[in-house]
Amino acid sequence: MPNLWIIFTTGLIAGGLTCAAVQGGLLATTIAQQKNDDPKRANVIPILAFLVAKLIAYSILGFFLGWLGSFFQFTLSLQATLLVFVAIFMVGTALSFLNVHPIFRYFIIQPPRILTKVVRAQTKSAHVFAPALLGASTVFIPCGTTQAMMALAVSSSNPTSGMLTLGMFVVGTFPIFFFLGYSIEWLKDTLRQRFATFAAYTIVALAVWNINGAAVLWGSPVTLRSVFSNVYCTITFCDSSTFTGIRPSTQTTIRIQTKGYVVDNPVILAGVPITLKLINEDGKGCTQAFTIPKLGIQQIVPLGQSRTITFISPTDASELAFSCSMGMYGGKFIIDRGGS
Numbered sequence: 001m002p003n004l005w006i007i008f009t010t011g012l013i014a015g016g017l018t019c020a021a022v023q024g025g026l027l028a029t030t031i032a033q034q035k036n037d038d039p040k041r042a043n044v045i046p047i048l049a050f051l052v053a054k055l056i057a058y059s060i061l062g063f064f065l066g067w068l069g070s071f072f073q074f075t076l077s078l079q080a081t082l083l084v085f086v087a088i089f090m091v092g093t094a095l096s097f098l099n100v101h102p103i104f105r106y107f108i109i110q111p112p113r114i115l116t117k118v119v120r121a122q123t124k125s126a127h128v129f130a131p132a133l134l135g136a137s138t139v140f141i142p143c144g145t146t147q148a149m150m151a152l153a154v155s156s157s158n159p160t161s162g163m164l165t166l167g168m169f170v171v172g173t174f175p176i177f178f179f180l181g182y183s184i185e186w187l188k189d190t191l192r193q194r195f196a197t198f199a200a201y202t203i204v205a206l207a208v209w210n211i212n213g214a215a216v217l218w219g220s221p222v223t224l225r226s227v228f229s230n231v232y233c234t235i236t237f238c239d240s241s242t243f244t245g246i247r248p249s250t251q252t253t254i255r256i257q258t259k260g261y262v263v264d265n266p267v268i269l270a271g272v273p274i275t276l277k278l279i280n281e282d283g284k285g286c287t288q289a290f291t292i293p294k295l296g297i298q299q300i301v302p303l304g305q306s307r308t309i310t311f312i313s314p315t316d317a318s319e320l321a322f323s324c325s326m327g328m329y330g331g332k333f334i335i336d337r338g339g340s
Helices: 004-018 020-032 039-069 076-097 102-107 113-124 129-140 144-156 159-180 185-217
Strands: 251-257 260-263 267-269 273-280 289-292 297-300 306-312 319-324 330-336
Touching: 004 144, 004 159, 004 185, 039 129, 039 144, 039 159, 076 102, 076 144, 076 185, 144 159, 260 330, 297 306
Parallel strands: 251 273, 267 330
Antiparallel strands: 251 260, 273 306, 289 297, 289 319, 319 330
16 A cells, blocks of 8 residues: 555645645636635635535545556556656656756646536636635646655555545645635646746655565565665564574464564575464554565565465575565565574
């Protein structure tokens, strides 16, 4: 499952700002046409109607996108390839924001002009229903950052994950859109120009995160974990000499927790069947998706449940890495070739 905190932060920092030019402008125009009998009511209710309708619409869209992805049962290699394509799309979107070259504008999907006119036409209504309808209609005119989140929803291959991805992203944009509801028209353009560069760098950071996830799924020795190994020493093993004297085993247990994996005995025999029991004690996010990239093993372990897998340990390596599907947490088995 994608890191919802990062997605929320992206919506909070970049999403609302980059979408302000279109979606925020439409909201401000609609609110300006409300009756002013009760100033607070005239502003707050249309804003809430816009935000709630937008959240519902994007959550449904995320569910649908995740559902489409669930039709395909990808191997770890294919999942890694998909993550790379998602990263390329994100980088292209970011370069479009930075106006690096006109060619990158093709990464920004443009809706049909007639559909855009229909959506914009809703701002002429003076009823509260108009902001709600407009909020739901923004799914047809997504900004660049939203499109990047839509790609993540598809890559999740899970309806619930897709729904949470877009839903959490939209919730992150709430403060900006609520603020814009009280702002004058020029504020929209000022904010967008000022933060477009920062938003682009935020998307690039997400792209790097996806590339790291692809590297992990491919079993690459070069990942963010390996580069910053000292930071991850609390959740992985930094010195194999620590295991000197530990008796190798053909059975071991990994306990899945919120911030990583705890291995009962990391030393296993080489070239023999290994029985691994996975127990999810407190893992609610990425740690639920356990993988052994080198062997192409992937196993989802829901919270409070356990799974048992069997594999033949390799004979051509001294270590066997495992991690969650996004590469955030992991560790390694030490392979003993001594046969004792």
